[in-house]
Structure formats: C-alpha cells, structure tokens
Amino acid sequence: MDAGTVMRELEALGKERMKKMYISNGAKEPVFGVATGAMKPLAKKIKVNQGLAEELYATGNYDAMYFAGIIADPKAMTEVDFDRWMDGAYFYMLSDNVVSVTLAEADIAQEVADKWIASGEELRMSAGWSCYCWLLGNRKDEEFSIEKLEGMLETVKKTIHDAPERAKSAMNNFVYTVAVSYVALHEKAVEIAEEMGPVEMKRDGKKPSILNASEEIQKQVDGGRIGFKRKYVRC
Template identity: 30%
Template sequence: MTLQQVLDAIRSASSEQTRNTLMKHGAVNIYGAKVADLKIILKKIKNDQALAMQLYDTGIYDAQYLAGLMADGAKMTAQQLEHWVKTSDSHGIAEYTVPWVTAEHPEGWKLALQWIDAGNEKIATSGWNTLGGIVSMKEDAALDLPMLEKLLKRVEKDIHKAPNRVRYTMNGFVIGVGTYVGALEQKAVETARKIGTVSVDMNGTACKVPGAEDYIKASRNRPGGVKKKKTIKC
C-alpha cells in the first residue's frame, strides 16, 4: 500500500465518536480510528519500514500510532528515534508509540536516560516509559540493576514535584521494575510506599493513576507468575 492508500484507509475507518474520545485523552491532529481498525490495516501492510517512517512524518495521530506498530525499532537509527521523540505532540504518541520502538533499539537504554533529563515534558515521559518497557522485555541479567536502584531513588525524591505526565510515567516505571525485575521487587514496593498517592490531572477522563504497590503485588501474584514480554506494542 502507498502512503495515501493507508491514510485513506485510516480515514475510512474513523468515526467522530472515537475522534472525540481520543482528543479527550490528549490526541491532536487526529482522524479517529480505533486501534483494532489500525491493526486490520497493519495486517495488509505487514513490515514496511520505509512506509512506517512516512506515516510518522505525516504528524497525524492515527498514522503515527500505526507507524509505531509497524516499525522495527531495532532497525531504526538513533537519529530517527530522536526525530520521533522530538516531534511527538500527543501524550499517546510520546508515552507509547515512541517507547515501543526505542525499547527495541540497542541504544534505547542510553537514549531513555538522556530523555528523562529533558526539560520537555513529553520527551521525559518517553524516556520513563522506554525504561519501563526495557525492564519488562530484557532478562534481569542484562539490566543495569544499580542504575535501576538509583532511578527508583530519583522517583522517590522527585515524583511529586515533576510535571504532570512525568509523574504518571514515573509511577509506571516503579510498577514496571516491581513487576518484572525480581531482584528489585521489594525495592520498588518500598519506593511505592514512600511516594504514596500520585496525583495526576487526567483531563477530566475516567482514567486513574494506578496505586503502584497494589499493582505490583497483583501482578506478581497472578496465576502463572510474571513472564518477560516479547514486545510492549499494543
């Protein structure tokens, strides 16, 4: 499929109701296609890396979301990832699409550590969610456990004074470490207890900030235990 054919397919699958719902969650420049419909389009395209780059550069929310599902992050350059993070203008793209591909990249960890220090709120959220994605995918032996401990301490110290969406993704990072890194489960639970309730403006939606300690405990105790993910794309 060509770029225009994909955009036409997205537009055809869109509805005003979905568009309004996504806009309430911070999406901008959007057609209004459901994720399920984007995945149907994805099956027709399969793995077209060049097309994924073109879709992202349209700046259209739905196209960027689809680009994240389609692209192989390991095949992207660090420059492409930097471009994606710097041009993401919706929470859904910054917090999910960009981390999906960055977590797959060999330099994803390094990039994420740089991004969490960014003065830009959306870039910082991409960094924290990339770190959370990496810990959910990589075996513990391949993770920098001392750095993860330092990052937990940083969250404990900074979360309540961090920008709004950064607070949300910091809390998610604590959940990710506690859920997927067995050696740091207790450290993450201790961090969750110390930070307590995390207040985030959810823009009038019904979404809530998950309690990190309860979420970790529920995840660790589910039937079959915790298994590392193959991908964080959804």
C-alpha cells in the first residue's frame, strides 16, 4: 500500500467532531479527524513499514503523522531520525503521543529522552519526560538506574513550577508514573508529589489546568494498582 492510498483511506475515516477536537487541542490543517481506534484495521493490513511511515509523517497531516507512529519501526530509527520527527512535532499530541511513544520502543530511548529533557525546549522536554512515562509503564524495573530516577524526581521537584507549560504536564506525569509503575521508588515519588503540591499549567485560549500528582497517585493506591505495567506501548 502506498502513501497516496493510505491518505485516501484515512480521509474516508475522518469525522468532523474528532477534527474539531484535535484542532481545539492544537492541531493545524491539514487534519482529517480520524479516531485512533479507527486506524487499527488499516494498521493491521500494513503492519510495520518504516519507509511508508516516513512518507506519511512528512505530509504534515496530523492523522497521517499519528498513523506513521503506529506503523514505524522504532528500532530502525536513529537519533537523527527521532530529532527530525521532533522538528515536525508542532504541538503536544504529536510530541508526547506520537514521537515519544515511538521512541519508547527504541533501544536508544533513554539516551535520546535525556538529551531532549536537557534541551530547554518546551516540546522536546515534554517528549523526553513523556518517553520515560511510557518506558516506566512498560519495561522491567531492572532496565532503569534507581539513582538516576531519584535524581530526576529531585529535578522535577526543584524545577516544575518554573518549567515550560507542556513540560509541567509531562514532569507531573513522570512523578505519578514512578509512584505507580516503579515500586522501589513509590514512597519517594509520593513524598516528591506532596512537596510539589498542585501545579498550574497555562493553556492557550483555555482555563489553566491544575495538576495534582499526589491526588492521582492516591487513586491508584486505593485501587490496588501499584506496580502496573502495560504489555504494549503503542496501540
């Protein structure tokens, strides 16, 4: 299946309601408005195809870029490839839900995510912290350095209130994810979340969001879900 055929299939799956929702969250035209679940049958036909993924991502169409992440081969992508994808990720749904998710299945995930976190650029920081959330929620605890994660928790505590807006959300989610999915640092993450307190995240054209990792962690404790790991990162 070539890129033109995929684009036509995606366009046929588009819904105006979804399109409006994506645009309200920051997507720009061209957008078809395809629900992620509606992409699954098409993804099953194609499976993994990195060349096609690259063509689709380069279109700048939000739905095609999202679909590219589903059929990409993360292990075939280099740091340069991921940087190029980040260059095209113009809002958080691409940086955090496409690029960081794809990176989370690559062997170089932590290395690239560390670089993005240190970049000082809002969406790269957001993608880097988000990547760790995807990693922690999927990979075995032994794949991480406990000392490194402790240091990252301290960094969040010290810098989250002054961080770029989208990075605040990803950093807050990092503390939550460590508490839920990395049992060895559960207590530490709970302590950090309490010290952070509520975090205000400003949003263009909308009321600010108040992020509260402590409350969200407690919900998971109450539900007996500490230690949760998902089987797959990508859908």
